Amino acid sequence: MPESESRPLRIGLPGSFRRLVVKAGSRVLVDDHGRPDPKQIASLIGQIAALHSKGYEVLFVSSGAIAAGVQALGWPHRPVGLPDLQMAAAVGQGVLLNFYSEQLALHDCRLGQVLLTHADLNDRVRHLNARNTIMAMLRNRIIPVINENDVVAVDEIRFGDNDLLAAMAATLVDADLLVLLTTSDGLFRAEDGRLTERIPLLEDITDETLEMAQGKGSSWSSGGMASKLQSADRANSAGTPVIIANGHEPDILERLLRGEDLGTLIRGSSNRQKLRARKKWIAFFHRPQGSIYVDEGAGRAIVAKGHSLLPVGVQRTDGKFLAGALVNIRTADGKAIARGLTAYDRDDIERIKGKRSADVPFILGERHHIEVIHRDNMVLLKR
Numbered sequence: 001m002p003e004s005e006s007r008p009l010r011i012g013l014p015g016s017f018r019r020l021v022v023k024a025g026s027r028v029l030v031d032d033h034g035r036p037d038p039k040q041i042a043s044l045i046g047q048i049a050a051l052h053s054k055g056y057e058v059l060f061v062s063s064g065a066i067a068a069g070v071q072a073l074g075w076p077h078r079p080v081g082l083p084d085l086q087m088a089a090a091v092g093q094g095v096l097l098n099f100y101s102e103q104l105a106l107h108d109c110r111l112g113q114v115l116l117t118h119a120d121l122n123d124r125v126r127h128l129n130a131r132n133t134i135m136a137m138l139r140n141r142i143i144p145v146i147n148e149n150d151v152v153a154v155d156e157i158r159f160g161d162n163d164l165l166a167a168m169a170a171t172l173v174d175a176d177l178l179v180l181l182t183t184s185d186g187l188f189r190a191e192d193g194r195l196t197e198r199i200p201l202l203e204d205i206t207d208e209t210l211e212m213a214q215g216k217g218s219s220w221s222s223g224g225m226a227s228k229l230q231s232a233d234r235a236n237s238a239g240t241p242v243i244i245a246n247g248h249e250p251d252i253l254e255r256l257l258r259g260e261d262l263g264t265l266i267r268g269s270s271n272r273q274k275l276r277a278r279k280k281w282i283a284f285f286h287r288p289q290g291s292i293y294v295d296e297g298a299g300r301a302i303v304a305k306g307h308s309l310l311p312v313g314v315q316r317t318d319g320k321f322l323a324g325a326l327v328n329i330r331t332a333d334g335k336a337i338a339r340g341l342t343a344y345d346r347d348d349i350e351r352i353k354g355k356r357s358a359d360v361p362f363i364l365g366e367r368h369h370i371e372v373i374h375r376d377n378m379v380l381l382k383r
Contacts, residue, residue: 002055010259012201012267014241017176017257019138022048023061023166024181028247034078035071036064036096040248042103044181047253048143049107056257057138059173060111061146061166062100068092086152093147100145112142115149121168121285131172138173163231171238171284178235179256180228181247186264187212187225202266205233229266236268237382238280283379286326288339290319290346292372299331302338303380308371309340311360314353317346329373340378343369 002018024044031037048058066085069092070078079085097113104111114134120126137144146169148162163180170178189196190212202209213226225244232242243256245263256262294302298313309329321327322345329338342349349372352360360368 010261010265012203012241012265013259014176018055019057019059019173019175020051020177020179020257021059021061021166021170021173021175022179022181022253023162024063024247025162025183026063026067027183028181029062029064030067034067036068036099038099041099043250044247045100045103046107047251049104049109051253051257052109052141052143053107059134059138059144059146059169059175060100061162061169062096063147063162065089065092065096065147068095071095097145104143110142111145112137114144114146116146116165116169117149117152118285118287120149121172122287124281127172127281127285134169134173161227163227164234167231167235167240167242168284170235170240171280175235175240178232178240178242179253180231180242180244181252182225182228182244183246183248184225184244185246185249185262186244187229199264200261202264204268205229205236205266232266233268233382234284236266238284239268241265241267278376279379282326282341282377283339286339288328289325290317290321291328291330291336292317292342292349293330293332293334295332299329299337302329302375302378306375308375308378309373310357310370311349311352311355311372312357314349314372316353317349319346321346323348327373329378336381338378338380340373342373343377344372 028044029036029041031040048060051058066078066088069088069090072091072095073088075088079088093113093115097111101111114130114137116130120130134144146165148165166178166180169175185198187199187202187209189199210226210229213224213229228244232244235242243263243265245252245256249255249262252262292309293315294309294313295315298309301307301313302309315332319327321342323343325342325345326339327342328336329340330336344352348364352363352372355363357370360370
């Protein structure tokens, strides 16, 4: 357990925590020219090692692989084409990992590299394998350094960012806290296009909150404040509070854990549902492949009573999907109220929609399910 310290005074910060995920964005790790900044990286690694020595379990989600690869390859600018981006990432991963390893060795710490793609976490077996491996590393006092496997993750390198990966990692290991380090002092209120005051605490992420977020900051980063807020919302939904803070602040990690009022703490609404491991997997590690639209009665039964979705409540479907796929459950006006793993493919649902469960065997034969989506395979969405 971590060494006993004074209880954090910051409103909304958990009274105790042991396991935290720290994500450093590219702009935290590189200089103004897009080159990895050895001094800044050494400072951050030193802070992680200090927390590790106190008994904290720290997972480090690192950006900057492409920037490091661009520098190592001697290119003047970040490339545009996917093969060049992937090659830069492949080279840069080795450069960063060697530097991290050398810096941690100075503090008698060891690291282990974990490269993930969304497909790894989407597949239930690979998902559990990833969790078991990371948990074994933590038990053996090894610091996991996590990044997307940019060499093969084409969609992620094009559209993704490590804010989402950090939220998924925090959910995967049931982290007590997620820290997203950026070059901003947190989320600020905006008036007439100007940033005014820092928001120290957010109870929840709303549409109004997202409107305050600023856009992407530079060609060396793929995220931005909106990305961080969306990732914070995802982590909050799984029960993990999030702090967005300035990674260039001296000793930022230790000061945050002491309870200093830095950055923006997003603790999430206390009335959100607490999910079991399987439902977390359904809610956060899948990409919906279609939608099922339901009538008012079915929507009310799902949201208010926690019922399964029966054929009689289905109005129509959207998208092409097979049995076992993750789909959104939507009201007639298109609002997503839940998502779950369907027992039927889209064609069969179209054949039985609006029918009583007793009629399904006569339509599909004896091999059938009573529910289109069983409540054990369903998760309600934020309302």
